[in-house]
Amino acid sequence: MEGTAVRGRLTWQVATVVAATWETPQTKRIRFALPDWPGHSAGQHVDVRLTAEDGYTAQRSYSIASPPEVPEVELVVERLADGEVSPFLTGELRADDLIELRGPIGGWFVWPEHTDAPVQLIAGGSGVVPFLAMLAHQRLTAASTPVRLLYSVRSDTEIIGRPELAPRPDLDVTYTFTRAAPDGWTGPTGRIGEALLAAHAVPVAHRPHVLVCGPTAFVEAVSRGLLDLGHDPARIKTERYGGMGETP
C-alpha cells in the first residue's frame, strides 16, 4: 500500500455551475467551472461546502465524474431522501449559481496508470461515478489497458453514465439488474456474488487490478466473492459510502 505524496494546501474555491441536468430520476449531473483547478487523477473526489445566510455550513465529499483531460469538473449526485446536501444539489442548484468546492482529494482509489494488467471495475448504483472519470480518461488517452466494468443497477432507468458507457471496442460493460430488467433482457440479473463474478469478471489468472465502489453492503458482498474466487486482496481497492444500519 505505497502512496504518492500529495502536498500543498487545498483551498476553497468558488465554482460556477455551468449546467445541472437530470442524469436519472434520482441523480443530477452538475458541471462546474473553477477559477484555479490544479487537475486531478481519475477516481479522486472533491469536498463541497454549502453555507446558509446565518453562517451555518454543511460539507460532503463527492467523486469526480469527469476525466482530468477536460477543464470543467463534473459531479453526479444522487438524491438521498433523508439527506441534507444532496437534496439541495439535486433540487435547488441551477446554472450560474456559485458554490464552494475544494480538491482534488484522495489518490488511492484511482485509475492504475502504467500497468500491463487488465482492470476490472465493479460498481453498485451511483458507485459508478468515479469509474466514469476513469473510463473517459482511458478513452481520451487511448490507453491500451484492457478494462471491464460490471455494473449492478436496480433498473434500466437508473443507469448513470450512458455517454461514458456507450459501446466501443476497447470497453466491455456487463450490466446486472437487481430489481427490474428491461424487456427482452437476456443478460445477468440479481446481485453480484461469486457466480456472477466467475462468469463476467476478469479471471483470477489474468491478475487484474480490481476496483469496487458502491454502498457498504455491496462492497462487502463483492469483496467476499472476489476473495473466495482467489483474487489477491492486495490488488483490490474499495470505496464505499453509506452506513451499516443501526447495528454495526
Next chain:
Amino acid sequence: MALVTRGFTGRRRSGPPGRLPPGQHDVGRDFPVLTAGPVPHTKLDRWDFRVDGHVDEVRGWNWREFQALPHEQITVDIHCVTSWSKFDTHWTGVRVDRLLEHVQTAAEYLVAFSDGGYTTNLPLADVLDGKAWIVDGYDGRPLLAEHGGPARLLVPHLYFWKSAKWVRGLTLTLADQPGFWEKFGYHEYGDPWKEQRYAGD
C-alpha cells in the same frame, strides 16, 4: 466569511450543544464504514499485538494475553473526516498506557499498523494519559470485522482515520512518518476541532 449559498438553509443535524466540531454533521444511529480495501478476517489464534520500533525491547500479546489485560468501558464522540460525527459511542478496550507502561523509549511519534497494510501516524503523547485505547468491543458485543474487529485503535480526539481498524501493533518512531492516508494529502495530525482534514489545514 464563507460564500453564502443561494437557497441553502440546511437541516442542522448538529447533535448535543457544543459537541459537534465545525463542518461536521450528526449521523444519528447510522455507523458509516469506509475502508481502502477488502475487510481482513484474521483468526484469533493467529492474532497478536506488538509494540516495536524505537523501544528497549519488543513487546507482544497474543489474543488470550490481550484479553487478560484490564478492559474498561469507554463512551466517546467520534468524528470522521468525511464530515459525519457520532455521539456517545460505547466501546470496550485496553488503554494504550497499559501496553506502553514498561516501555523505555526516546520516541515522540508512532505508526499504528494493521492487517491489510493500513498505517497511520500519531504523536506518542496523543495515545497516552487515557486518550487512546485498543478496543475489541462495541455496544456490549465483540467488535465486528467491518468496524475493525477483532481489535482497532480508538483515538476519539482525532479524526477517525487515525483510529486504525484491524490494528496489530504500534511502531514507535523518533520522527513523524506519514501513514497511509497522510501520504495521500490528509493532515498529519487531524484535530477535528481545528478542521485539520488535509495537509496545510
